[in-house]
Amino acid sequence: MSVLVYAESWGGSFRKSTYEAVSYASETAKLLRTDVIALTFGNESDDELLKLENYGANKVLTTSGIEKGDSKAATDLFSANCSDANMIIFPSTYTSKMIAPRLAAKLKAGMTSNVISTPSSVSPIEIKRKSFSGKAIENTKINTEKAIIILAPNAFGLVECNGSCKIQKIESANNTSVTINSQKVASGKISLAEAEIIVSAGRGLKGPENWEMIEELANLLGAATACSKPVSDIGWRPHSEHVGQTGIVVAPNLYIAVGISGAIQHLAGVNSSKIMVVINTDPEAPFFKSADYGIVGDAFEVIPKLIEEIKRIN
Amino acid sequence: MNIIVCISSVPDTTSKINFTDSGGKFDSDGVQFIINPYDEFGLTKAMMLKEANGGKVTVITAGDITIEPVIRKALAIGADEAIRINMTPQDSYSTAVEITNYLKNSPADLVITGRESIDYNGGAVGGMLAEMLDLPFINACNGLHISGDTAEITREIDGGIENISTNLPFVISGQKGLVQESELRIPNMRGIMQARTKPLQVIEPLDNVQLTISSGFEKPANKQDCKLVSSDNVADLVSLLRDEAKVI
Ligand SMILES: Cc1cc2nc3c(=O)[nH]c(=O)nc-3n(C[C@H](O)[C@H](O)[C@H](O)COP(=O)(O)OP(=O)(O)OC[C@H]3O[C@@H](n4cnc5c(N)ncnc54)[C@H](O)[C@@H]3O)c2cc1C
Numbered sequence: 001m002s003v004l005v006y007a008e009s010w011g012g013s014f015r016k017s018t019y020e021a022v023s024y025a026s027e028t029a030k031l032l033r034t035d036v037i038a039l040t041f042g043n044e045s046d047d048e049l050l051k052l053e054n055y056g057a058n059k060v061l062t063t064s065g066i067e068k069g070d071s072k073a074a075t076d077l078f079s080a081n082c083s084d085a086n087m088i089i090f091p092s093t094y095t096s097k098m099i100a101p102r103l104a105a106k107l108k109a110g111m112t113s114n115v116i117s118t119p120s121s122v123s124p125i126e127i128k129r130k131s132f133s134g135k136a137i138e139n140t141k142i143n144t145e146k147a148i149i150i151l152a153p154n155a156f157g158l159v160e161c162n163g164s165c166k167i168q169k170i171e172s173a174n175n176t177s178v179t180i181n182s183q184k185v186a187s188g189k190i191s192l193a194e195a196e197i198i199v200s201a202g203r204g205l206k207g208p209e210n211w212e213m214i215e216e217l218a219n220l221l222g223a224a225t226a227c228s229k230p231v232s233d234i235g236w237r238p239h240s241e242h243v244g245q246t247g248i249v250v251a252p253n254l255y256i257a258v259g260i261s262g263a264i265q266h267l268a269g270v271n272s273s274k275i276m277v278v279i280n281t282d283p284e285a286p287f288f289k290s291a292d293y294g295i296v297g298d299a300f301e302v303i304p305k306l307i308e309e310i311k312r313i314n
Numbered sequence: 315m316n317i318i319v320c321i322s323s324v325p326d327t328t329s330k331i332n333f334t335d336s337g338g339k340f341d342s343d344g345v346q347f348i349i350n351p352y353d354e355f356g357l358t359k360a361m362m363l364k365e366a367n368g369g370k371v372t373v374i375t376a377g378d379i380t381i382e383p384v385i386r387k388a389l390a391i392g393a394d395e396a397i398r399i400n401m402t403p404q405d406s407y408s409t410a411v412e413i414t415n416y417l418k419n420s421p422a423d424l425v426i427t428g429r430e431s432i433d434y435n436g437g438a439v440g441g442m443l444a445e446m447l448d449l450p451f452i453n454a455c456n457g458l459h460i461s462g463d464t465a466e467i468t469r470e471i472d473g474g475i476e477n478i479s480t481n482l483p484f485v486i487s488g489q490k491g492l493v494q495e496s497e498l499r500i501p502n503m504r505g506i507m508q509a510r511t512k513p514l515q516v517i518e519p520l521d522n523v524q525l526t527i528s529s530g531f532e533k534p535a536n537k538q539d540c541k542l543v544s545s546d547n548v549a550d551l552v553s554l555l556r557d558e559a560k561v562i
Contacts, residue, residue, distance in 0.1 A: 010472070017472075069469065069478050071441065071451045093472050098453045101441025105410065110525035113437050126529070131434055132340075135331040137534060138434075141527040150437075177450045178480040181466070185474035193472060197562070221562060233495045239456070240470065245327055245432055246351045246490070254561040265327045271534070275559045277551070278540070288540050293554055297545030305548040310562075313552065 001034040004085040006078070007052055007060070008068070008093055009042035010185070016158070016194050019055045021091035021151060023159040026056025027118050028087060035059065038165075039081060041066045041074065046167060053165040055158065060165055063172040067180045068095045075102040077172050082107070086146060087125065092153040092193055100150050110142035113150040130155075133245045133268035152272070153193040154251040192243065195224035197254045200243060200270070202228035204259020204280065204299060208236035213303045214258065220310050226250065228260050244269035258299045262287025279303070315369035315460075315482075317360040318422040319393065320413060320439060322350040322431040323377055323384035337530045340433070347384050352428025354391075356488040358498055359458060360426055361392045367460070369423075370394045376403045376412055382514070389509035390501035396514045404524040410442035412519045417447060425485040429454055434528075440487035450484040456491025 005025035007018050025036045035058040040049065043064045052060055061081055066073045078099065082088055088103065090096035097113070104111035114130040116137070125147040131138035192198065199218040205211065211225075218225045225241060232242035243250050245268035255273035259280060260266060267290055270276065278291040279302050288294050295302055325331070326346040334341045349357070360371045373388045374397040375381060385396045397416060403409040417425065425447075430437035437453075444451030456475070457468035460482070467478045467486065486492075501509070543551045555562045 015472075068471070069452070069476050071444070071453075075445065094454045094470055095472075097437055098441060098451060101406065101438035102445040102451060104407065104438065104525075105442040105445035108407075108525070111406065111438055112526055114435055131531065132325075132331045133432055133435060134534070136333070136531045138528055139530045139532075141529050142525070143527060144525050178452070178478050181477040181479055183471070183474060183476045185471070189473060191473040239491055240475075242490070254555065254559070268327070275555070275561050277555070288542075290537055291540045292537065292559065293543060293551060294540045295543050295545050295548070295551060302545050302548060305545075306552070309549045309552045313556070 001032065001086055002037050002084050003029040003032060003034060003087045003089065004037050004039060004078070004082050005057070005089040006091065006096060006099070007038040007040045007057070008091055008095060009040060009044050009048070012042060012044050013048060014044070014051060017091040017093060019158050020156055021089055022052050022055040022057050024118065024151060024156045025089045026161065027159060028089070029056070031119060031122050032086060034086070037061060037085070039078065041077060041172065042068070049167050050165065053163045054160050056161050056163055057165045058163065060167045061170045062167060063170045065174050066172050067176070069180045070176050070178050071098040071102050073172070073174060073176050074099045075106055076175070078103050079106050081170060082146070088146065088148045090148070090150045092151050096150050100148055104148045107146055108144065109146040109148050110144040111148040112140045112142065114152045115149045116152050116155040130272065134249065134271050135268060152251065153249065190222070190224040192224050192226055192241070192248050192250055195250070195252050197221045197223035197256075198226050198250055198252045199223045199256045199258070200226035200228070200260060201231070201258040202260030203230050211237070213307065217303060217307050217310070220307060220314070228266055257287055257291070258303060260287060261285050262290060315363060315367050315423045317363060317369060317371050317424045317426065318417065319353065319357045319360045319371060319373045320425070320427040321353040321357065321373050321375050321384070321388055322428065323347045323375065323381040324350045324431055324433045327351070327432065333531045337532055340531070347381065349384055349388060350428050350431045352430060352432070352489050354498055355490055355492045356426035356428055357388055357391060357393065358493045359488065361499065362493065363424070363460060372397060374399070374413055374416060376401050376409045378402055385514060386509045387501060389512045389514070390505040391499050392505065395512055398514060398516050399519055400516050401519040405526045406436040406438035406442060407525045408523055410439050410446060411521045411523055413439070413443055414446040415520050416517065417443070421483065423482045425449070425483070427485070427487045429487045429489040437487070440485055444485040447485070450480045451486070452478055452480070452484070453487040455486040455488045458486065458492060
């Protein structure tokens with residue numbers, strides 16, 4: 001018996017979502033009274049790999065030579081190393097969403113995504129997940145010997161511990177069917193799925209030239225920037241910033257919405273945020289019904305004041 | 315080129331989500347159904363590929379007879395034919411198995427699904443299909459160029475994009491970027507008329523397997539009232555976020 005967790009890295013480094021998945025695996029392993037085994041294939045250094053012991057990994061299996069974009073090779077790697085696992089846990093990342101379903105089909109294992117808490121019962125595994133774009137919480141039972149789950153973004157905190165883990169190098173068969181030509185990762189930017197604070201703006205900002213203050217506020221807060229759908233459709237901001245039911249679903253600790261009306265499709269993608277703040281000239285904007293704090297006012301006056309105040313207290 | 319587009323019929327994005335049988339089942343009463351928005355990007359891309367390279371676009375969906383209006387809409391947008399697998403999908407696996415059963419007998423050059431459905435948000439059918447058919451799979455696909463037997467594909471990765479090449483046949487799960495929002499097609503009168511007579515074949519499921527069970531829904535707790543701060547006292551908002559909410 002064991003709990004296997006995918007410890008994904010970027011350029012050889014783990015991110016918060018990785019530690020979150022390992023923490024989750026560790027809490028789940030306690031329920032199952034078993035060990036946590038982390039699996040990696042991202043050329044991490046031993047020092048980096050050992051960081052996983054701080055979140056409860058008992059063993060790390062590691063290999064290289066597999067690209068994250070090669071879902072078939074990655075699936076084969078998991079399948080060759082999971083004979084003992086009752087649960088296989090994936091963080092909320094694009095690569096996970098590519099591997100986990102393949103693995104589920106290969107192993108004929110029940111799989112569920114968007115998971116928000118540790119199992120409420122373990123035989124069979126019963127677990128809560130977000131459904132209907134956050135408008136509902138669904139209880140799912142997994143009826144197979146192995147259960148595969150993908151976590152929801154930012155749904156489970158980090159749980160640190162004083163553990164120790166062994167590193168074991170494993171083999172990987174390299175039967176690739178795709179070629180990775182290039183990869184562009186915006187450097188220094190905080191990814192939306194992981195951000196603890198998001199500053200998001202909508203059509204109320206009137207034009208792309210006005211995003212400077214949004215970026216300044218985001219920088220001061222260590223936040224990621226996002227936008228509403230029409231803003232990305234008109235090309236004021238890149239599609240990768242579009243949040244909502246048909247964009248990215250986010251769940252930061254703090255979501256600040258500036259000049260966004262709060263349409264149902266927008267709210268569906270952000271309503272799992274712990275705290276929401278709205279800044280809008282229209283007191284009737286639907287966002288006020290969902291937000292925790294609000295200012296009825298003009299973004300062009302309020303945001304500069306907010307920037308000033310945050311600079312003052314920092 | 316023979317393209318299969320997997321479509322899902324989902325509640326309109328403005329729908330209120332309610333449940334019957336004390337949380338057991340989604341209440342479809344009064345709900346409008348639409349083509350899953352992610353699938354619509356895929357369908358439009360399929361139409362463009364067909365227009366450029368020739369071939370056929372077939373939409374396939376697992377569902378009972380009530381979803382036929384959504385299938386007719388896909389035909390009105392321009393798909394050539396449709397397959398309905400006569401079942402109530404129980405989980406991603408049951409859906410993927412039955413679509414695979416069909417594709418094993420009628421192989422496609424390209425299989426397109428949406429990144430996820432906006433109702434159950436499983437996001438798994440595409441990857442499962444690829445494994446069952448032993449094909450390459452690229453998800454969160456936001457760009458696709460095919461020339462001859464090879465394809466250049468971009469996919470979203472966390473914080474960036476990746477460019478991948480592979481050979482036909484393969485499976486993608488698509489999203490915006492595959493085509494732009496402005497390229498989506500609204501059915502015209504002629505399309506709607508033609509859709510009525512296009513072939514819609516109904517086939518029965520063969521395996522009826524299910525690996526997960528949905529055992530009830532609840533709604534998230536309601537938010538408390540919004541605390542309003544005057545725009546003259548922006549500093550108060552900062553204190554509330556720091557001292558009360560403890561998020562900055
Ligand atoms: C199928 C479908 C899917 C969709 N999916 C999404 C999705 O995923 N994400 C999404 O965001 N939308 C989505 N939408 C669109 C959604 O319905 C709304 O149209 C959109 O969210 C509105 O964006 P907005 O709030 O930026 O613009 P608007 O609705 O135009 O709102 C602008 C707001 O700014 C305020 N404002 C104006 N000037 C100022 C100022 N100076 N200072 C402060 N406030 C100001 C206004 O009072 C207004 O409330 C979808 C729609 C459909 C039909």
